[in-house]
């Protein structure tokens with residue numbers, strides 16, 4: 284329901300405190316905490332007609348969180364309806380709807396408002412925001428939470444248009460799709476593929492899986508929750524304990540990544556090897572599925588069903604990339620052709636295209652996309668030099684194991700800046716230029732020393748797959764939480780519009 288658009292007529296300019304872009308997990312969390320902090324003169328502009336972000340867009344079979352829900356749900360709202368600790372996507376989507384209602388965010392959302400442009404007005408210290416359909420808004424602060432995984436990657440290969448079968452990216456999956464009796468190909472060996480492959484192996488007549496680069500797939504320690512578990516008075520306490528346990532487990536992985544720590548990485552590789560040896564017996568499959576890079580270089584994954592699915596009789600595993608499509612065949616880079624009725628592209632997303640064409644113009648007309656052309660950068664993933672009163676949720680180099688820990692820390696910082704500006708009577712909040720430069724130099728020194736760069740792989744963590752790391756905070760999440768609280772404020776400058784720069 285488009286409640287707020289009834290309150291603001293198209294074209295009418297109402298000066299808001301904050302305009303949030305995006306009603307995914309990040310935008311909803313930010314709006315909830317701003318409202319809770321008394322800053323409820325805000326709106327959330329959402330391009331689509333429902334909340335949920337990636338959980339609205341990804342409806343493929345077995346879609347689930349891959350950091351356990353105890354860690355992935357907000358710490359201040361852990362949810363009480365989960366059927367499993369690796370919660371299915373539809374439950375996460377329902378949680379986000381419930382979250383938006385519970386924290387008073389729903390009435391603040393303008394659905395169907397895809398932001399095309401946001402322009403900073405330095406004289407008035409305001410952001411002017413316009414949607415693709417010509418509606419406009421003004422806000423003192425702009426918070427972007429458009430998501431890193433909203434731009435699907437489809438390989439640019441020949442023959443897609445003339446392909447006689449069905450071809451879908453996993454984000455295009457819908458309830459009408461039936462694999463029964465079909466010859467299906469799944470392309471990809473990453474996070475989406477390991478979730479969709481067990482389903483496809485079970486339902487398709489024949490399944491061909493193309494894995495150019497295999498993942499480290501660790502055992503998934505599933506816990507299923509029945510109604511009795513959820514109603515137990517201890518449920519909330521158990522959730523909290525599991526949250527801490529998983530937080531610590533992922534911190535070990537973070538420590539092994541930044542800087543690259545061979546012995547700790549080897550311990551994680553041993554956990555992978557144990558499951559691999561137990562589940563993968565076929566010599567060809569063992570060859571195809573053994574990573575030739577170090578653990579942590581790419582996203583580590585959890586599944587206990589992926590390797591067994593690949594060993595089913597109806598499954599062919601191809602350890603090569605796809606070259607092109609021709610008629611009803613999918614052809615690999617060696618020229619071998621496989622007749623198929625359907626291709627499922629589990630080829631992921633392009634985080635460096637996160638702005639998705641959105642134009643954000645800061646001081647002196649500087650455009651964010653231009654600033655980010657070589658590499659996206661930010662201050663604690665939250666502020667960008669030259670873009671006053673602008674904050675990012677899940678921005679560059681902020682990623683950790685679970686986004687909610689990061690979002691909670693970011694929103695705390697954003698809110699503290701807004702409060703400080705009010706206290707000082709300042710209308711402009713921005714990051715100091717020199718602090719910004721030194722901060723980002725340090726980020727890259729740390730990232731260069733990580734397994735993400737030194738571990739012998741290409742990944743979406745890096746610009747163009749092989750360049751600088753722009754997705755991750757190159758340290759532990761605890762360090763992010765501590766530093767954004769205690770260190771980040773020293774790099775923030777407060778001014779009044781009249782005082783100039």
Ligand SMILES: Cc1cc2nc3c(=O)[nH]c(=O)nc-3n(C[C@H](O)[C@H](O)[C@H](O)COP(=O)(O)OP(=O)(O)OC[C@H]3O[C@@H](n4cnc5c(N)ncnc54)[C@H](O)[C@@H]3O)c2cc1C
Pocket residue numbers: 304305306307308309310311328329330331334335336337338341346347348349350351355396397398399428429430431432433639641676677684685686687
């Ligand atoms: C299948 C899948 C599983 C994942 N599992 C995990 C996990 O287990 N743990 C984890 O930590 N992370 C996971 N992630 C990463 C995930 O992106 C984050 O967890 C989380 O969704 C980020 O929330 P967000 O609000 O930043 O972005 P999103 O969820 O992408 O939401 C962004 C929202 O902004 C809207 N939007 C974008 N541009 C505009 C615009 N110009 N104008 C208006 N609205 C706009 C979009 O429509 C969308 O609703 C997963 C991602 C995927 C795709």
